[in-house]
Amino acid sequence: MGTSERIERERHAKRALIMDAARELFLERGYDAVTLRQIAERIEHSTTAIYVHFADKFDLFQQLVHDDFRRFDDALTRHAGIADPVERLQRIGRAYVEFALTMPRSYEMMFMRPQLKAEFEKVPPTSGGAEPGKAAYQTLVATCVDLVHQGRLRPGLIDPLAVAQAVWSAVHGLVTLQLRCEHEPELQWRSREEVLGVLMTMICEGILRPTA
């Protein structure tokens, strides 16, 4: 009989119910400002119900971040098939920025938290085993490997990992500062397109061997 499957389905549905409410609140107010009682009230349960499905508040939060990382992976690995590594790098970079700026609170959750301490218990949610975010990183690294192998980089740049990490740094810095500064009038922060344009120029002219 399919009753155990139904139970499993209901359990999963309730878990999703909690996560949806939690996501909405976390995105709207940030981690610290959200209360388990708020989440519970929104779904008309007691806080105890949350503890049935999650170990604690941080665990619940982590599951949400985990999902965001999967979407993030999807958004970047989508361009992994582009043959020309230069164009691929540019596409990945722009996809990265677009993801971060269209889902800013998700990006904050993922990359702008004070150090997340231990997080080795992430195997259960994804059966695949590969942890989230890794695929996006591998796509970037692979692109830099191609750039090196095809001799597209300036003579001094021979370590694909160092190049990948420098590029990632630049793009990550762009979005984090953009999110924090774009509405501070005293800084006269330039538009997303302007700063991104300069940064992309900087990255490409900076690491690519001149072709002329």
Added chain:
Amino acid sequence: MGTSERIERERHAKRALIMDAARELFLERGYDAVTLRQIAERIEHSTTAIYVHFADKFDLFQQLVHDDFRRFDDALTRHAGIADPVERLQRIGRAYVEFALTMPRSYEMMFMRPQLKAEFEKVPPTSGGAEPGKAAYQTLVATCVDLVHQGRLRPGLIDPLAVAQAVWSAVHGLVTLQLRCEHEPELQWRSREEVLGVLMTMICEGILRPTA
């Protein structure tokens, strides 16, 4: 009689006592993990004593960050006198990275917090009026203005502010990712010198007009 001055001096001393204890604890454990009762106990007072000198926990924290910003300003404006804007930019960049990596928790407090909401009440601590961090930013902007005026940048780069913001983004991204990733074995993060070297190459080759 100098008694009112003595009172002022004592008041300032007690304020400093609180801030020293708080700084130590915040740097050691981070904002959320520190308790007003812990701070109070360390200096053998009750929590009420803290409220005599600071509006609330966040205000106390903010004063500390404010001081860090002054040191930050000092560290960067020190190189403002260098004549050659290219060398000046490099020195500023390296000073930025050194500050961030030698005082990582301070840097976290300053630039890696989830949005700090309203912070318009900062006039009292500094009599000067100019808010902290502004001097460092102005130094960077002025350097980019010089680069543009001296025709040292690539043809497309004509907006000094956009260039300054892109450069800041790159360096900020470097230190934040470095702080978060350098001890994650799976990423195979490269050493500070390696990634910084690639990034500095990227910045200089990326924005400077080729001299050959």
Added chain:
DNA sequence: CCTGTTACGTAACGGTGTTACGTAACAGAT
């Protein structure tokens, strides 16, 4: 019908930031 498990509500615990209130110290005025 029994029995073990599971989901979940009630009520509590210890700890948090914050504050109402009382008090003791004390500078300045009378």
Added chain:
DNA sequence: ATCTGTTACGTAACACCGTTACGTAACAGG
């Protein structure tokens, strides 16, 4: 010398937080 207003600060409380001990009702499997 006494009064008075202000200031610093301790005590004890408040409301709220994450978390948990405990009870219970539902219910699948035997």
